[in-house]
Amino acid sequence: MRQAPSINAGMPPVWKMSLMAVLVLCFAVQTVLVYTDRPSAVRLEGEALRGASLYQQHNCQSCHQIYGFGGFLGPDLTNVAKMYGPRGLRSRLDYALGSGPGQMPIIDVPPEDIDALTAWLVAMDETGTGQARIERPDNLRIAQKLDWSRVPWWEYP
Amino acid sequence: MSSPALAPPFGLHDTRPNALPPCPARKYATLTFTRGAVVALGIGLFGGLLSVAYTVPAIAALLEPLGIDLRWTRPLHTIFGVAFVFLGGQALVHRYLQDVAGPITEPERWRLRIQVICWAVAGSGIALTLPLGITTGREYMSFHPIWSIPILVGWLCFVWNFFGVVGRDFWRSPVFVTMWGVGALFFLYTFVEQHLWLIPEVFQDPIVDRRIQWKATGTLVGSFNLFVYGALVYVGERLSGDNSYSRSRVAYALLGVGLLNSFTNYAHHTYHLPQSHLVKWVAFTVSMLEIIILFRAITDVWKLALDTTDRPFCQVRAFFGAAKWWSMAMLFTSLLISIPPLNTIVHGTYAIAGHAMGTMIGIDTMVLMGALTTIIAENIRSTGDRPTPLHTGGVRRTVFALNIAAFGMVAWLHVVGVVDGVSRYLTPQGAIYVRPEWLSASSGPIFAVTGTVTFVCFALLVGRWLPMLFARHPRRAQVGGP
Numbered sequence: 001m002r003q004a005p006s007i008n009a010g011m012p013p014v015w016k017m018s019l020m021a022v023l024v025l026c027f028a029v030q031t032v033l034v035y036t037d038r039p040s041a042v043r044l045e046g047e048a049l050r051g052a053s054l055y056q057q058h059n060c061q062s063c064h065q066i067y068g069f070g071g072f073l074g075p076d077l078t079n080v081a082k083m084y085g086p087r088g089l090r091s092r093l094d095y096a097l098g099s100g101p102g103q104m105p106i107i108d109v110p111p112e113d114i115d116a117l118t119a120w121l122v123a124m125d126e127t128g129t130g131q132a133r134i135e136r137p138d139n140l141r142i143a144q145k146l147d148w149s150r151v152p153w154w155e156y157p
Numbered sequence: 158m159s160s161p162a163l164a165p166p167f168g169l170h171d172t173r174p175n176a177l178p179p180c181p182a183r184k185y186a187t188l189t190f191t192r193g194a195v196v197a198l199g200i201g202l203f204g205g206l207l208s209v210a211y212t213v214p215a216i217a218a219l220l221e222p223l224g225i226d227l228r229w230t231r232p233l234h235t236i237f238g239v240a241f242v243f244l245g246g247q248a249l250v251h252r253y254l255q256d257v258a259g260p261i262t263e264p265e266r267w268r269l270r271i272q273v274i275c276w277a278v279a280g281s282g283i284a285l286t287l288p289l290g291i292t293t294g295r296e297y298m299s300f301h302p303i304w305s306i307p308i309l310v311g312w313l314c315f316v317w318n319f320f321g322v323v324g325r326d327f328w329r330s331p332v333f334v335t336m337w338g339v340g341a342l343f344f345l346y347t348f349v350e351q352h353l354w355l356i357p358e359v360f361q362d363p364i365v366d367r368r369i370q371w372k373a374t375g376t377l378v379g380s381f382n383l384f385v386y387g388a389l390v391y392v393g394e395r396l397s398g399d400n401s402y403s404r405s406r407v408a409y410a411l412l413g414v415g416l417l418n419s420f421t422n423y424a425h426h427t428y429h430l431p432q433s434h435l436v437k438w439v440a441f442t443v444s445m446l447e448i449i450i451l452f453r454a455i456t457d458v459w460k461l462a463l464d465t466t467d468r469p470f471c472q473v474r475a476f477f478g479a480a481k482w483w484s485m486a487m488l489f490t491s492l493l494i495s496i497p498p499l500n501t502i503v504h505g506t507y508a509i510a511g512h513a514m515g516t517m518i519g520i521d522t523m524v525l526m527g528a529l530t531t532i533i534a535e536n537i538r539s540t541g542d543r544p545t546p547l548h549t550g551g552v553r554r555t556v557f558a559l560n561i562a563a564f565g566m567v568a569w570l571h572v573v574g575v576v577d578g579v580s581r582y583l584t585p586q587g588a589i590y591v592r593p594e595w596l597s598a599s600s601g602p603i604f605a606v607t608g609t610v611t612f613v614c615f616a617l618l619v620g621r622w623l624p625m626l627f628a629r630h631p632r633r634a635q636v637g638g639p
Contacts, residue, residue, distance in 0.1 A: 010404040013328035016335065019413050027420045030439060034372050037433045040364035049361060056294030059228040067367055067430050068505035069296060071231060073212065075590070076505055083587055103217040105226040127364055128431040131505060131581060 042126045051120025054113055063104070067130050073103060078130025081122040090118040182261040184539075186269055187251040191532050192626055193276065194244035194525070195619055197237045200284055202615050204233030209608030212601040229287045232299035236283060238517060239297060239381065243344075244276075245525035246384025250319065250337050252532055253391055258322040265321065268314035275311035279304045297374055298351050309348060316341050331394075331403030332412055333387035339416065340383030347376035364431055371430070375423020382419055385521045386412075388528040389477065395531070396473060414449050422447070425495040429504060437497075444495035451488040457481045472547050473534075475556045476527030482560075483519025487512065490571065502582055507600075508574020515567040518611070519560075526618070537625050546621055559614035566607035573600050 044052050055061070061070035064077045081089050093114050100106040109117075207230040210216045220226065261269070283300040286292075292299045319341055320327070323334050350373040353359045354366050390408070394400045402408055424440030458481050468474075490512050494500050503509065534547055546552075576596055584590040592600075 011406055011409045016328050016409065019409060020335075020339070023413060023416050023420070026417055030421045030424075030436070031372070033433065033436050033439070034368050037365075037368065037436065040362045040431065042363065044361045044363060052360065052363065057292070059232065059290075059292045059294040059299060061294055061296060062227045062229075062231045062299075065505050066363075068426065068509075069367060069370065071227065072505075072507050072510055073227060079586075083589060100221070103211060103214055103221075103227070105221050105228065124363060129586070130429065 040127050042123050044120070044123055047116045047119035048123040049120075050113075051116035051118070051123075054109070054117055055120060058107055058109075065130070066124060067128075076130055077121060077124070078128075079125050081118075081125035086118060086122050089121060090114060093117055093121075179255060180258070180260045182266055182269070183251060183255045183258065186273075187248055187255060187532060188536060188626070189273055190244050190248035190251055191529055191536075193273075193280070194241050194248055194529060195622060195626060197240040197244050197280065198522075198615070198619060201234055201237035201241055202612050204230050204235075204237060206609065206612045208234050209605045209612075213605045214601065216605070224288070229290065229292070232292065233284070233287050235297055236287075236300060237280075239377070240280065242381045242385060242517075242521050242525060245529055246337070246340070246381065246388055247315065248532055249388040249391060249525075249528050250384070253334070253337075254319075254322055265318050268318050272311040272314040272318075275307035275314070279307040279311070282307075295351070295354070296370065297377060302352060302355065305348070305352060309345075312341075312344060312348070316345065331390070331400070332405075332408040333390040333403055335409075336383040336387035336390070336412065340380045340387070343376055343380040343383070343420070347373050347380055351377065367430060368427065368432055371423055371427045375426070376420055378423070379416070379419025382521070383416070385524050386415065389480070389524045392473065392528045392531050393477065396477075411450065411453060414446050417443055418447055418450070422495070425500060426504070426509075428497055428500050441495060441497065444492065447488055447492055447495075451485065451492065454481065454485040454488055458485045470548050470550070470553045472530045472552055472556065473527045475553065476523045476530065479556065479560050480520050480523035480527070483515065483523060487515045487519060490515070503574050503578040506574035506577040506581070507570045508578065511567045511570025511574060514570065515563075518563045519567070523560075529622075533622055533625050546625070552618065552621065555614050555617045559611060559618065562607050562610035562614060566604065566611055569600075569603050569607060573604075 060077075063071040063074035065071065066076070066078050068076075080092075083089075084092055094111075095101075096104060097107045097109055097114065207220070207225055208227060211220055211225070211227050211230060217226075282304050286301060286304075287299065291301050293301060298305075319338065323330055323338065327334065327338060350369060353369050353373075359366050359369060390403050394403055422440050422444040424436050425444050427440070428437050461478055461481055490508075494503060494508070494512060530547055537546075573596060577592060580593060581590045
């Protein structure tokens with residue numbers, strides 16, 4: 001009678017190849033899904049594009065986040081344009097970069113660069129919502145109880 | 158009676174079925190990558206120490222006028238932390254090549270030289286240019302893209318040499334060779350993918366750019382994890398003297414689940430990005446498969462807890478044992494943060510930083526510290542010294558203190574993250590989130606204290622290694638060089 005192979009028996013090469021083929025296929029499918037996903041509603045151009053480059057050039061993501069990507073010392077910047085409006089945001093950027101509140105270093109940038117950063121943050125705000133927050137103050141009572149059924153699964157409020 | 162200098166290193170059993178005579182150049186490569194890993198760890202720890210100090214406002218005020226701020230200390234910490242893992246993995250791979258490959262050929266020797274020179278140039282360049290503010294501002298890849306060229310050239314040389322030795326028998330090799338081979342190839346893929354933002358069409362679409370950045374970063378972590386897990390299996394087998402595990406179906410089954418997770422579950426970091434729900438569901442489903450690995454980790458820890466065998470302290474076993482506890486804890490938190498409502502609350506908070514640091518320090522670093530200890534033990538054996546400095550009571554206490562301090566830091570980051578996440582969620586959309594005052598006052602100092610103790614413990618452990626790794630040995634001539 002043929003004996004069943006032990007669970008610790010050597011894995012035949014053809015099984016290893018099949019396993020790797022399945023895994024590579026899974027990775028390929030995931031890659032295709034990511035690369036063929038819908039493009040963003042916003043395309044960076046002009047000042048906004050320069051603002052994106054400046055954000056990287058000054059390594060702002062060491063302390064700040066966009067969609068949860070970056071450091072944790074400073075506030076998330078995804079939707080700051082919604083909070084302050086473009087004009088308010090520009091003056092706050094001017095103040096923050098020039099005086100370095102808290103642990104933020106003073107970053108010497110010309111006014112046109114502040115305009116570019118503002119344009120970029122306004123564009124980022126239009127792409128979506130970066131953090132989960134309750135929608136309206138009258139929802140506060142529901143949220144304070146942390147009713148899990150009201151916490152959004154996929155889309156933020 | 159055999160000479161002590163020729164005996165296997167402390168706690169190790171040489172299980173090579175048909176051991177080849179050691180090739181001096183391969184041995185030199187192992188030592189070179191071990192030294193490189195230790196240097197990278199030192200630079201990464203230095204960056205980490207400055208970064209945690211910077212979280213305390215009073216200290217930040219002192220550091221900033223000196224030109225020290227998080228814009229370069231954090232990338233220095235993350236880049237060289239990753240470099241430590243890759244270089245440590247390289248050291249173990251080359252240690253394995255010592256076992257199975259014969260004398261090095263001339264072309265191999267040249268590729269090895271190019272690899273070492275390219276990486277030394279890239280490492281020095283990155284360490285010098287980051288503090289000068291030369292950066293791309295990308296997570297894990299903040300260095301100027303010019304340094305990517307020597308990194309890639311060096312990696313191609315490594316891949317060529319590695320598959321040149323194991324290629325023909327790759328499918329008949331143990332699981333750790335499969336891990337290293339897959340990790341080596343996936344690194345090439347992910348490294349190229351990390352640079353797609355240089356294409357204007359990608360950079361101009363901020364959401365596509367972030368989708369790709371998360372994907373590439375997830376695969377990068379997956380690829381270095383493969384080097385770490387491979388090192389763990391390789392050294393674990395040599396410790397136990399039993400080489401059946403690395404060829405077993407169980408090992409390959411766990412590799413399958415782990416690999417699937419490594420390459421696709423990164424998307425649980427992207428639930429909140431505007432993208433197809435299908436990608437998110439795939440990530441969620443695959444993430445939940447980690448329950449299988451968690452079950453295995455719990456079983457391992459249970460066995461470890463029940464094992465009361467009285468054996469002399471061995472640094473390798475201590476690090477590996479600690480890694481098992483960390484694996485169980487981090488898998489548990491990983492599963493929790495993959496659950497969408499919880500992810501919604503805590504993503505983008507210190508809880509995620511705590512999870513990343515827990516896996517990096519608790520799993521990757523513990524495994525590599527243990528694995529590199531075996532190489533150092535062998536080295537001092539081969540140079541006539543005794544390996545006892547590696548396995549003293551002082552080392553035991555330091556390893557224990559290191560784990561306690563690191564656990565304190567990671568646990569605190571989780572607490573801060575959860576409190577931040579819940580408080581932030583309760584702040585209406587459009588309003589500015591203000592962290593609770595008690596948390597603001599205590600967050601930085603506790604992080605700084607636990608981080609500094611962790612740094613000191615690492616420094617004490619690595620400080621013991623340095624004379625063994627870099628000292629001029631009387632028998633250095635036997636080691637040779639490529």
